[in-house]
Amino acid sequence: MREGSLEAPTRHPLDWENPDFYDEAKLDAEMRRVLDICHGCRRCFNLCDSFPRLFDLVDESANGELDTVASADFKKVVDACTLCDMCFLTKCPYVPPHEFNLDFPHLMLRYRAVEAKKKGIGAADRALAETDRNGKWATLISGAVNWATRRGGPMRGLEEKIAGVDKNAELPKYAAQTLEARAKANPLPRNAAGPGKARKIVLYATCYGDYNDTSIGMAALGVLARNGVETKVLNPHCCGMPKLEQGLIGEVADAARKVAAAFASYIDQGYDIVAPVPSCALMLKFEWPLILPNDESVKKLAAATFDLSEYVVDIAKKEGLAEGMQSIDGGVAFHMSCHSRAQNFGQKGAELLRLIPDADVAVVERCSGHGGAWGYKKGNFETAMKVGKPAMRQLDAVGKKHIVSECPLAGIHIEQGIESLAGDAPKPERVGHPIVLMARAYGLASER
Ligand code: SF4
Ligand code: SF4
Incomplete structure (x- = not known):
């Protein structure tokens, strides 16, 4: 508010x-x-x-x-x-x-x-913003990339000099298989009698969901299939948020046109578009229509797009969720990310978590300080840690077993900040998105 x-x-x-x-x-x-x-x-x-x-x-x-x-x-x-x-x-x-x-x-x-x-934009900054290209090759050699980019690893000093990535920042890992490939190899049985049987969605995998943490998408597909929703996965192009951060508005407009074109026929067939990363949902729903206000495909896509938590809560409110969830072991510290708040729909991630039986959820609504790729750049990382400290302290102080943010980069950043806080109490386990905990409650595995 x-x-x-x-x-x-x-x-x-x-x-x-x-x-x-x-x-x-x-x-x-x-x-x-x-x-x-x-x-x-x-x-x-x-x-x-x-x-x-x-x-x-x-x-x-x-x-x-x-x-x-x-x-x-x-x-x-x-x-x-x-x-x-x-x-x-x-x-x-x-x-x-x-x-x-x-x-x-x-x-x-x-x-x-x-x-x-x-x-112009420096070569290192430009390379960092090419998330589709980076994800495509990095998933092919994910073991080597994850070794070379691990915190404390011998390459990080050199990477800091060449790529401008702070050597102390925890970086996202790459998956060995994209979400699109993983979903194709592991088709999930749909409960055709589920409460959401009249719904069909395309999950917009997003760069992070496709190339980095595929557990979020697999959990989403599992929960939606259990609820009767027909699902597909597509990742036509990055939403352009890393380029927006750099002021490359024309390139963001190009991305918007490509993604809107790729989803147009699905929307015409009655599919909703669901984005699991709040920053990407924000781009589709709000930023793109401000960048291309006269583009009908972009307007149509904005109207058909839902944030993942928003969508599951909508099913729960309108049709009810499928039975079969068990309570999860331990409470949850939920970080309400800025780009979830910016969608102006209330605390949908916390609402989703409270649909799990006996869920014990504490909400912290403060900026993590991360801000996408901004937060792990040399010169910004220290500021990102300083700005995020109050959120990290509050999330640690509530003493829950799990910690979760819908914003995946904020989650990684908060986990690193909490690790550095004093105290002997065991640190909470980070999960990639509230939907991962809901999938666990349904007994669905969704390892990374
Ligand atoms: S943006 Fe500037 S004018 Fe607006 S509330 Fe903040 S400090 Fe005040
Ligand atoms: S609160 Fe600060 S970081 Fe966020 S948009 Fe405003 S000026 Fe930028």
């Missing part, structure tokens, strides 16, 4: 195809207008590192006002933004329709788009 405004926030389309969007003088004027409002307001002081950096710049300037802060220093503010959207969605009273018309995350995105156009 957003503070301080009675009207529902709206978000304007991104004007990225207008040459003015890239005009540096106009961008500077807009940065000064918005940052000055933020300096006067300061509500967002504890959300991330962008705002403290801004307020330090102002407080340490010659006259304590924004007009004596050098424009070159605005980059420090922009660089700390993970595009989590929390300032826009939970704090800011000045978002449209307010006359101040503030959209802080989209201004940070515009700054990055202008920089990307002017200077």
